[in-house]
Amino acid sequence: MGVYWHLAVKSFQKHLAYRAANLAGIATNAFFGAVYVIVYTALFSGRSEVGGLTLEDTITYAILAQSLLMVMSAFGNRELSEAIVKGAIAVDLARPVDFYLYWASIDLGRAAYYLVFRGLPTFAIGALLFGVELPPSVGAFALFLGALALGVVVSFAFRFITNSLAFWTTDARGLLYLTNTVIMFFSGFIVPLNFFPPQLQSIANALPFRALAQLPINVYLGKAALPEVLPAVANLLVWLVALVVIGRVVLTRMVRRVTLAGG
Amino acid sequence: MIEVRELRKEFRIYRHHRGGLGALRNLVTREYRSVLAVDGITFDIKAGELVGYLGPNGAGKSTTLKMLTGILVPTSGHLVVNGRVPHEQRKQHAREIGAVFGQRTTLWWDLPVVESLDLLRAIYRVPADRYRANLALFGDLLGLGEFLDTPVRSLSLGQRMRADLAAALLHDPALLFLDEPTIGLDVVAKERIRGFIKTVNRERGTTVILTTHDLGDVEKLCERVIMIDRGKIMFDGALETLRRRFGQGRVLVVDFEQLPDGFDFPGAELMRAEGNRAWLRVAGEGTALAPLVADLFRQHRVLDLSVQEPEIEAVVRRIYEGHLLEA
Missing domain, CATH: 3.40.50.300 (P-loop containing nucleotide triphosphate hydrolases)
Incomplete structure (x- = not known):
């Protein structure tokens, strides 16, 4: 286990190297947060509630969503597919580690970095400028943290599969752009899923992507307490198992291909 | 430590068709040719x-x-x-x-x-x-x-x-x-x-x-x-x-006082001459240099003499080029 912990820590450290880029990122996230707040304030005029959310709820939602974007890697992350295209997989195969867990640890380190150095500052700026709601209880906050962890893992398991397809397509960018659009939409990062028409909401609820934004943010806002959250979590755990199994199958095929055909 | 016997590795290279229609063919067909990258090697x-x-x-x-x-x-x-x-x-x-x-x-x-x-x-x-x-x-x-x-x-x-x-x-x-x-x-x-x-x-x-x-x-x-x-x-x-084995033998570089007109040395062959300097290739590995040099000194006035071993670079170049000529 020590190896994977080490990997996560090194991955965290690695991201520390890009301070200027992160500052620019915080500014961008804060700016888009502000845009959302302005738009929502205009749209909410004369209405106290939309889809079960008040204006204050929605502002908090928007700021939290901006804070979590990079934690959840909502824009995708091509680190793995680039490593595959450049042939690093051959070197990594010659290491006494589990390739899947190797990349999972690296991604967890990345998520932890973005939580501390992107999410928290963005949230703090949003809170200072517009004011945010706090979770209704310590229990809700603890549940929120759990939901975040689930989201990070689901996000990784999904991206491992799409990134691995780089191996067969020589350039995975097209596919990654497409899947990222789907993720952004059905995760609730662009617009809260609460605002969706019922049919679209049931589609979104069947998919795994709400684990990235909708679920943790609604838990934070106290819109989803434990009894409502449990079925959602059960559904997501089933997804998670499926994604990990598919990811491992893809990996096995990739290894077979590398070892037989030389990549 | 390492034991290799008759080791072979064959790659399949999928045939690539060019152009738009070719891209379609690439999707549906699975033509390939085999390339033997390693063809029965043995060593310890x-x-x-x-x-x-x-x-x-x-x-x-x-x-x-x-x-x-x-x-x-x-x-x-x-x-x-x-x-x-x-x-x-x-x-x-x-x-x-x-x-x-x-x-x-x-x-x-x-x-x-x-x-x-x-x-x-x-x-x-x-x-x-x-x-x-x-x-x-x-x-x-x-x-x-x-x-x-x-x-x-x-x-x-x-x-x-x-x-x-x-x-x-x-x-x-x-x-x-x-x-x-x-x-x-x-x-x-x-x-x-x-x-x-x-x-x-x-x-x-x-x-x-x-x-x-x-x-x-x-x-x-x-x-x-x-x-x-x-x-x-x-x-x-x-x-x-x-x-x-692959080198072309050692080379004697000889500076004569006066470059002789004709050479006749058993086991050595004139490669080229420039002014009073001559390059002699010593054929074969077995040829002993001493008698050859003694002969040289006896028959001519020699000012200076040096021996060049075949450079590994030249040896390898010859082998690689031989490969190119054969191919």
Whole structure:
């Protein structure tokens, strides 16, 4: 286990190297947060509630969503597919580690970095400028943290599969752009899923992507307490198992291909 | 240490059709042709040897190395490294070998060198005292100290290669694979790396297999050379034997007081003459030089004389070119 912990820590450290880029990122996230707040304030005029959310709820939602974007890697992350295209997989195969867990640890380190150095500052700026709601209880906050962890893992398991397809397509960018659009939409990062028409909401609820934004943010806002959250979590755990199994199958095929055909 | 018998590796190259319609055909058809990258090679390498594995580009060097490291599965043949079939016990095998691929680094690009080494310590579960001892030793031999805290992306190529070498040896592997470890380096950096490889081989008994296009590496390091071309072994033996067998013999460079008109020396042949200087090729390996030189001095007034051994560079060039002519 020590190896994977080490990997996560090194991955965290690695991201520390890009301070200027992160500052620019915080500014961008804060700016888009502000845009959302302005738009929502205009749209909410004369209405106290939309889809079960008040204006204050929605502002908090928007700021939290901006804070979590990079934690959840909502824009995708091509680190793995680039490593595959450049042939690093051959070197990594010659290491006494589990390739899947190797990349999972690296991604967890990345998520932890973005939580501390992107999410928290963005949230703090949003809170200072517009004011945010706090979770209704310590229990809700603890549940929120759990939901975040689930989201990070689901996000990784999904991206491992799409990134691995780089191996067969020589350039995975097209596919990654497409899947990222789907993720952004059905995760609730662009617009809260609460605002969706019922049919679209049931589609979104069947998919795994709400684990990235909708679920943790609604838990934070106290819109989803434990009894409502449990079925959602059960559904997501089933997804998670499926994604990990598919990811491992893809990996096995990739290894077979590398070892037989030389990549 | 390494036992290779009739090892073969065949690749399937899928046929690519050009153009828009071709792209469609690529999707539906599965035409391929087979390429034999390694075609029945056999050799043994004993523990502690330092072997140069040579051959022109595309000869099958990297394919062989990848089979030895367990990355590639052989198509047929027998392969045992360190008592294991590499691809069948890939992870276990990986613990006992080290590899440096000169063209690519295995270090983390954005992290200081020492962080990457620390990570490898965890990956290979190197005991703390071995790690400290190795770090100190490599620090001395490779001068790692100067750039241990520098991110890999800011290193010069020579520094990066030194760091990669240290990384490959951190877990005390019994066997070290080096794929072009001096590629792109200046003379000083090359010397430093060669010295290090030699020291590791001699003092720790690490078995080293080295592919290179730099014949300086071979001359400085390798007592034994295996030369491969088009998947087959062309030569396996001592560097000296290679020089003798494929070299065009030694050359006598003679400065005469007055260049003689006609030469007739048994065992020597005039290659060219310039002013009063003549280049004589000594045919055959068996020809003793002393009587020849004695004859020369007896019959002519000789001012100066020197012997040129065939350069390994020229020897290898001849073999490679021979391949091109045949092909």
